[in-house]
Amino acid sequence: MKPIISQAIIGRLALYFRLFKSLYEDGVQVISSEDIGKKLDITPVQIRKDLAVFGQFGMKGVGYYTSELVSQIGNILGLNNRWNMAIVGVGHLGGALANYKNFETNGFKLTALFDKDTRIIGSYVHGIQVSDVRNLKSIMTNRNIQIGIITVPAPEAQGVANLLVESGVKGIWNFAPTKINVPSEIPLVNEDLAMDLSTLSYHISRE
Amino acid sequence: MKPIISQAIIGRLALYFRLFKSLYEDGVQVISSEDIGKKLDITPVQIRKDLAVFGQFGMKGVGYYTSELVSQIGNILGLNNRWNMAIVGVGHLGGALANYKNFETNGFKLTALFDKDTRIIGSYVHGIQVSDVRNLKSIMTNRNIQIGIITVPAPEAQGVANLLVESGVKGIWNFAPTKINVPSEIPLVNEDLAMDLSTLSYHISRE
Numbered sequence: 001m002k003p004i005i006s007q008a009i010i011g012r013l014a015l016y017f018r019l020f021k022s023l024y025e026d027g028v029q030v031i032s033s034e035d036i037g038k039k040l041d042i043t044p045v046q047i048r049k050d051l052a053v054f055g056q057f058g059m060k061g062v063g064y065y066t067s068e069l070v071s072q073i074g075n076i077l078g079l080n081n082r083w084n085m086a087i088v089g090v091g092h093l094g095g096a097l098a099n100y101k102n103f104e105t106n107g108f109k110l111t112a113l114f115d116k117d118t119r120i121i122g123s124y125v126h127g128i129q130v131s132d133v134r135n136l137k138s139i140m141t142n143r144n145i146q147i148g149i150i151t152v153p154a155p156e157a158q159g160v161a162n163l164l165v166e167s168g169v170k171g172i173w174n175f176a177p178t179k180i181n182v183p184s185e186i187p188l189v190n191e192d193l194a195m196d197l198s199t200l201s202y203h204i205s206r207e
Numbered sequence: 208m209k210p211i212i213s214q215a216i217i218g219r220l221a222l223y224f225r226l227f228k229s230l231y232e233d234g235v236q237v238i239s240s241e242d243i244g245k246k247l248d249i250t251p252v253q254i255r256k257d258l259a260v261f262g263q264f265g266m267k268g269v270g271y272y273t274s275e276l277v278s279q280i281g282n283i284l285g286l287n288n289r290w291n292m293a294i295v296g297v298g299h300l301g302g303a304l305a306n307y308k309n310f311e312t313n314g315f316k317l318t319a320l321f322d323k324d325t326r327i328i329g330s331y332v333h334g335i336q337v338s339d340v341r342n343l344k345s346i347m348t349n350r351n352i353q354i355g356i357i358t359v360p361a362p363e364a365q366g367v368a369n370l371l372v373e374s375g376v377k378g379i380w381n382f383a384p385t386k387i388n389v390p391s392e393i394p395l396v397n398e399d400l401a402m403d404l405s406t407l408s409y410h411i412s413r414e
Contacts, residue, residue: 011218014402018402045248045252046252049250075412077408077412078405081408081412083408092306096298099300100300100384100401102399103401103404108272108401108407108408140330144356147404147407171411176306177307187407192309193398195313196396196398197222197315198284198285198313199221199380199396200354200379200380200396201216201286201290201314201378202217202283202285204353204354205282205285
């Protein structure tokens with residue numbers, strides 16, 4: 001259940017972060033939990049509870065300061081840090097993620113690519129040379145990589161996860177369409193693009 | 208603000224759907240809003256409000272029936288329908304999505320691929336021949352395609368969106384890292400993979 005729990009809270013924080021950032025950039029300095037609730041369709045009680053957990057953000061009778069929220073939620077979400085990432089599996093998806101431009105603007109830096117295919121090892125993607133997955137442990141340590149992204153086929157995902165854990169990875173983002181097990185102290189996010197499609201199918205169904 | 212509003216509600220429904228499906232498969236027949244709240248870290252008030260909007264789901268003093276919820280939320284999210292999809296832009300990301308296996312198990316079927324590059328047009332990806340984007344309108348109609356996925360570079364995204372709208376698309380999933388404008392009656396989901404990474408950076412920051 002852990003990934004679901006995490007995503008519920010963090011998903012809301014990510015929504016708050018985007019809203020407050022957009023309001024701040026539009027010159028809005030203060031917003032009430034009622035107005036946040038209307039914009040995001042979340043109850044004001046839930047909003048006050050969410051924001052209270054992480055410290056004293058709001059001012060009673062005034063509202064929440066957007067600049068303060070952007071900075072504090074950014075800190076909470078770790079978006080003001082810099083993270084080094086490695087992709088394991090440089091197939092279609094791994095190659096696509098390596099070329100995805102939005103990561104770096106949010107503090108995430110791709111610093112290594114791994115594959116086991118000798119035809120791919122040594123080639124360059126997005127300016128990074130693909131390394132042999134057998135050298136994963138030493139490269140992860142030398143380049144101080146905290147996040148491992150798994151884009152190998154499902155049957156190989158658990159093996160790669162084990163290797164990442166042994167190399168001291170701090171968090172794993174799994175795109176392989178299978179359940180993998182990692183020690184509970186290692187945060188794991190399972191990406192399910194099909195669930196994101198449900199936003200679309202919901203709206204189309206209701207037209 | 209529309210995409211953010213949608214994602215807040217639908218995101219919760221998708222979480223409910225996954226939870227109830229997993230409970231149902233584990234033999235759990237009934238669950239209270241308090242227990243749902245503990246598992247998903249959402250207040251019971253928010254849960255009852257969310258589920259009440261869509262009809263009479265729960266039984267007072269008993270709880271919610273997992274089988275009923277899986278079926279009804281599946282219907283609400285449109286996951287019991289079948290949707291035809293087209294990908295526009297068969298580069299790294301488009302190619303990766305074309306090969307993504309999890310779509311079909313959720314009722315989403317890829318039925319067309321488009322590109323403007325003559326070196327790609329005519330080739331096959333995941334068993335589908337890449338068509339010339341100039342034939343987009345007729346192919347979208349002939350193959351009854353409801354969902355358009357944009358995976359072209361940012362500067363070309365708005366042009367592709369316009370073309371999809373003219374072809375009568377019912378919903379758009381945009382992976383290009385740019386803001387696009389479509390008529391308000393066309394649901395638009397902007398995929399921001401960098402925001403998903405914030406789940407990981409949040410947990411790593413708190414270790």
